[in-house]
Amino acid sequence: MPFRTWVAGFLLLWAISPNAAAEVRLLEGWTRSPPPGVDRLAIYGRLVNEGSATVVLSRLELAGAAQVMLHETVMDAGLMRMRHIDPIELSPSKALVMAPQGPHLMVMGLEHSPQAGETLTIKATTQRDETFIFLVRVQPITALGPLAN
Numbered sequence: 001m002p003f004r005t006w007v008a009g010f011l012l013l014w015a016i017s018p019n020a021a022a023e024v025r026l027l028e029g030w031t032r033s034p035p036p037g038v039d040r041l042a043i044y045g046r047l048v049n050e051g052s053a054t055v056v057l058s059r060l061e062l063a064g065a066a067q068v069m070l071h072e073t074v075m076d077a078g079l080m081r082m083r084h085i086d087p088i089e090l091s092p093s094k095a096l097v098m099a100p101q102g103p104h105l106m107v108m109g110l111e112h113s114p115q116a117g118e119t120l121t122i123k124a125t126t127q128r129d130e131t132f133i134f135l136v137r138v139q140p141i142t143a144l145g146p147l148a149n
Protein backbone atom coordinates (compact mmCIF):
# COMPACT_ATOMS: atom_id res chain seq x y z
CA MET A 1 0.00 0.00 0.00
CA PRO A 2 1.44 3.41 -0.89
CA PHE A 3 2.57 5.35 2.13
CA ARG A 4 0.17 8.22 1.43
CA THR A 5 -2.85 5.90 1.53
CA TRP A 6 -1.60 4.39 4.76
CA VAL A 7 -1.32 7.82 6.37
CA ALA A 8 -4.78 8.83 5.18
CA GLY A 9 -6.26 5.62 6.61
CA PHE A 10 -4.51 6.16 9.90
CA LEU A 11 -5.78 9.74 10.18
CA LEU A 12 -9.33 8.60 9.40
CA LEU A 13 -9.17 5.94 12.13
CA TRP A 14 -7.85 8.50 14.56
CA ALA A 15 -10.66 10.91 13.69
CA ILE A 16 -13.47 8.40 14.22
CA SER A 17 -11.97 6.65 17.22
CA PRO A 18 -14.49 6.50 20.10
CA ASN A 19 -11.61 7.19 22.45
CA ALA A 20 -10.99 10.57 20.89
CA ALA A 21 -10.91 13.22 23.62
CA ALA A 22 -14.19 14.93 24.41
CA GLU A 23 -14.44 18.56 23.47
CA VAL A 24 -16.44 20.88 25.68
CA ARG A 25 -16.63 24.52 24.72
CA LEU A 26 -18.35 27.67 25.91
CA LEU A 27 -19.51 29.64 22.87
CA GLU A 28 -20.12 33.39 23.17
CA GLY A 29 -19.35 33.36 26.88
CA TRP A 30 -20.21 36.69 28.46
CA THR A 31 -21.03 38.35 31.74
CA ARG A 32 -21.73 41.80 33.09
CA SER A 33 -19.36 43.82 35.23
CA PRO A 34 -20.93 43.62 38.71
CA PRO A 35 -22.21 46.75 40.47
CA PRO A 36 -19.92 48.24 43.16
CA GLY A 37 -19.87 46.12 46.31
CA VAL A 38 -21.23 42.99 44.60
CA ASP A 39 -18.83 40.06 44.70
CA ARG A 40 -20.74 37.75 42.38
CA LEU A 41 -21.71 37.56 38.73
CA ALA A 42 -23.57 35.29 36.31
CA ILE A 43 -21.98 33.91 33.13
CA TYR A 44 -24.01 33.21 30.01
CA GLY A 45 -23.35 31.57 26.66
CA ARG A 46 -23.80 28.16 25.07
CA LEU A 47 -22.06 25.15 26.58
CA VAL A 48 -21.56 22.50 23.92
CA ASN A 49 -20.13 19.01 24.04
CA GLU A 50 -18.58 18.21 20.65
CA GLY A 51 -17.54 14.71 21.71
CA SER A 52 -19.52 11.53 21.17
CA ALA A 53 -20.44 10.71 24.77
CA THR A 54 -22.03 12.56 27.67
CA VAL A 55 -19.49 14.53 29.70
CA VAL A 56 -19.87 15.32 33.38
CA LEU A 57 -18.21 18.48 34.66
CA SER A 58 -17.17 17.94 38.25
CA ARG A 59 -15.32 21.17 38.98
CA LEU A 60 -15.39 24.78 37.79
CA GLU A 61 -12.78 27.28 38.87
CA LEU A 62 -11.96 30.94 38.36
CA ALA A 63 -8.78 32.43 39.81
CA GLY A 64 -9.69 35.09 42.36
CA ALA A 65 -13.16 33.67 43.05
CA ALA A 66 -14.29 31.44 45.90
CA GLN A 67 -16.76 29.37 43.90
CA VAL A 68 -18.21 28.72 40.44
CA MET A 69 -21.34 26.60 40.02
CA LEU A 70 -24.18 26.01 37.58
CA HIS A 71 -27.50 27.54 38.55
CA GLU A 72 -30.89 27.22 36.98
CA THR A 73 -33.59 29.81 37.49
CA VAL A 74 -36.99 28.64 38.67
CA MET A 75 -40.21 30.44 39.47
CA ASP A 76 -41.38 29.74 42.99
CA ALA A 77 -44.62 31.35 44.15
CA GLY A 78 -44.08 34.25 41.75
CA LEU A 79 -40.45 34.75 42.78
CA MET A 80 -37.41 33.94 40.68
CA ARG A 81 -35.04 31.67 42.56
CA MET A 82 -31.75 30.08 41.63
CA ARG A 83 -31.08 26.40 42.13
CA HIS A 84 -27.72 24.69 42.14
CA ILE A 85 -27.37 21.96 39.48
CA ASP A 86 -24.89 19.22 40.31
CA PRO A 87 -23.55 17.19 38.58
CA ILE A 88 -23.37 19.10 35.29
CA GLU A 89 -24.13 16.58 32.54
CA LEU A 90 -23.51 17.70 28.97
CA SER A 91 -25.01 15.57 26.23
CA PRO A 92 -23.44 15.72 22.76
CA SER A 93 -26.86 16.23 21.22
CA LYS A 94 -28.04 19.26 23.16
CA ALA A 95 -26.32 22.56 23.96
CA LEU A 96 -26.84 24.03 27.41
CA VAL A 97 -28.06 27.52 26.59
CA MET A 98 -27.33 29.96 29.42
CA ALA A 99 -29.01 33.36 29.31
CA PRO A 100 -30.36 36.02 31.70
CA GLN A 101 -33.32 34.66 33.70
CA GLY A 102 -32.26 31.13 32.75
CA PRO A 103 -29.36 28.81 33.51
CA HIS A 104 -26.01 30.46 34.21
CA LEU A 105 -22.62 29.84 35.74
CA MET A 106 -22.68 31.61 39.10
CA VAL A 107 -19.39 33.04 40.30
CA MET A 108 -19.27 33.88 44.01
CA GLY A 109 -16.70 35.45 46.31
CA LEU A 110 -14.85 37.58 43.78
CA GLU A 111 -11.74 39.21 45.23
CA HIS A 112 -11.78 41.91 42.56
CA SER A 113 -14.59 43.25 40.44
CA PRO A 114 -14.00 42.43 36.76
CA GLN A 115 -14.29 45.44 34.48
CA ALA A 116 -15.89 45.67 31.05
CA GLY A 117 -13.40 44.66 28.37
CA GLU A 118 -11.69 42.02 30.50
CA THR A 119 -11.77 38.31 29.69
CA LEU A 120 -12.33 35.77 32.45
CA THR A 121 -10.87 32.29 32.15
CA ILE A 122 -12.92 29.50 33.68
CA LYS A 123 -11.25 26.14 34.13
CA ALA A 124 -13.62 23.19 33.87
CA THR A 125 -12.59 19.70 34.95
CA THR A 126 -14.51 16.58 33.97
CA GLN A 127 -15.07 13.43 36.00
CA ARG A 128 -12.39 11.85 33.82
CA ASP A 129 -9.99 14.60 34.79
CA GLU A 130 -9.93 16.31 31.41
CA THR A 131 -9.76 20.08 31.59
CA PHE A 132 -11.30 22.70 29.34
CA ILE A 133 -10.94 26.46 29.34
CA PHE A 134 -13.98 28.70 28.90
CA LEU A 135 -13.38 32.32 27.90
CA VAL A 136 -15.87 34.89 29.15
CA ARG A 137 -16.04 38.48 27.92
CA VAL A 138 -16.91 41.02 30.58
CA GLN A 139 -19.50 43.45 29.22
CA PRO A 140 -20.81 46.70 30.74
CA ILE A 141 -23.43 46.36 33.46
CA THR A 142 -26.10 47.44 30.96
CA ALA A 143 -25.31 44.73 28.38
CA LEU A 144 -28.19 42.55 27.19
CA GLY A 145 -26.15 40.02 25.24
CA PRO A 146 -22.68 38.78 24.35
CA LEU A 147 -21.88 41.91 22.31
CA ALA A 148 -21.51 45.28 24.02
CA ASN A 149 -24.44 47.54 23.26
Ligand SMILES: [Cu+2]
Residues within 6 Å of the ligand: 042, 071, 082, 104, 105, 106
Ligand atom coordinates in the same frame (compact mmCIF):
# COMPACT_ATOMS: atom_id res chain seq x y z
CU1 LIG B 1 -27.16 32.11 40.23
